Amino acid sequence: MEENKVLDTSVLISGASGITTIFNIIEYPPAYEKCNVIWPKREDYVKALAIASKLRKAGKPVGAIDIIIASICINRTLALVSKDEDFTLIKEIEPSLKLELC
16 A cells, blocks of 8 residues: 555455554554554644534534544545545545545
8 A cells, every 4th residue: 555545444454554543453453463553643633623513514423533534634645545435524524635435
């Protein structure tokens, strides 16, 4: 997998390896052995709060972990590779999210 892409749990489960977040490792611990792990910073939570507020106003709720994962990717200008269509709702209100659905 390319170095500028973050793999979501839905992709890790299929056996992929590369870069992921600690949240994906918590959801799927076997990936820990074969992935580089990104940990969130304060600015990721700040971005997540802004995204959550926009989603709420738009009437499009998304799980908190998905919002934080998207924030990590946005703040680091990394693409997110996922099979989870919830990320399309985030991309609708935050177009800077680079999303690759597979």
